[in-house]
Amino acid sequence: MILNAFVLALREIRRNLMRSFLTSLGIIIGVAAVITLVTLGNGATEKVKSQIASLGSNLLQLRAGQGFHGPGGVRVTALPFKLSDVEAISKEISRVEAVAPIAGRATQAISGNRNWLTTATGSTNGFMAARDWPVAEGRVFTVGELRAGKAVCILGTTVARELFGGEEPYGATIRLKKLAFKVIGVFSSKGESPFGTDRDDFILVPMRTFQRRIAGNTDVSRVYISVLDGFSIDGVKEDIARLMRERRHIRVGENDDFYIRDMREITEVLSGTTRVLTSLLGAIAAVSLLVGGIGIMNIMLVSVTERTREIGTRLAIGALAREVLLQFLVEAVVLSSMGGGIGIILALVVSAGLAKLLLVPLVLKPGIIVAAFLFSAAIGVFFGYFPARNAARMDPIEALRHE
Secondary structure (H helix, E strand, C coil), rough: CEEEEHHHHHHHHHCHHHHHHHHHHHHHHHHHHHHHHHHHHHHHHHHHHHHHHCCCEEEEEEEECCCCCCHHCCCCCCEEEEEHHHHHHHCCCCCCCEEEEEEEEEEEEEEEEEEEEEEEEEECHHHHHHCCEEEEECCCCCCHHHHHHCCCEEHHHHHHHHHCCCCCCCCCEEECCEEEEEEEEEEECCCCCCCCCCCCEEEEEEEEHHHHHEEEEEEECCEEEEEEECCCCCHHHHHHHHHHHHHCCCCCCCCCCCCEEEEHHHHHHHHHHHHHHHHHHHHHHHHHHHHHHHHHHHHHHHHHHHHHHHHHHHHHHHCHHHHHHHHHHHHHHHHHHHHHHHHHHHHHEEEEEHHHCCCCCCCCCHHHHHHHHHHHHHHHHHHHHHHHHHHCCCHHHHHHHCC
């Protein structure tokens, strides 16, 4: 019986091909929109995760102050760290792979007749290990350069491009304001950060050089700490917090005047935000599926009216009411399912194109494709039932009289 209803449905659809296509158009657009938006949203989430992962492996950031946890959400500041604090973390926290003190200041970099406003960052070779950021050309700092505070630097790729164009920067001399620095290397490129900033726009110099010749103080604004694989990041955070409380003479019951940021927290926050936005966009797109379902119901009602005499003839020669109901219900489901299938194909093509255009990975999840198709079929059942029920309840005599 179902097979016969399916054949009759295909015959009726083929008889009014253009009308059938226009009827399914709402379902096509709805399915394509839902799958495309969810796929692009998943791609954006994966891009955010990969960008944060590129900040460093098992990375912790130690900063002075209390973040924005003060009264009214005001940022509470505190005394900066010193190099002795960094050395204490390296010596006393055993599960740490690398520790890098960080201090930075905006500066004008000059090479010949080119200049570029960038950030001079003071640190040690621990920066490369903690941030998982290798030097692509040249070398890292020597022990002597770090201890003596030599005027040497490693360029980010953006600075190298702006100051030297296509020329080789290794071995050249640049000026940071009035100070001459020898270029000993160029970092590999990391591109844009999850927050939209250019991570390659900086110049790394030895920390002592930065403190003595650029900043004029011994402050360390933050510390990058990379935890060894296989060890608990939360445990290391607790050990660092305990050590800093001791070194900064914070008594029991007093709030910390520092905070430790875990990259996992940032990943969860940003990923959660993109997931919420993806769900919201998917829900908005799903509204068009309902609109498409209403279109199917309208056309099926018109079809029932047009085929009143046919329905009356079938009922008069012995067709059961449930057979008539099944015929029109199957026709509605076939229309919506065909729309869902075409919508899936359209979504795959559009998603691939937009992912390439927006520079996000193409993350196709079979679950959303199957769910969209099943939902489109369910739309056909839901909105096709009322017209099918009307057809099944017709009085054969009245139907045969219909003009």
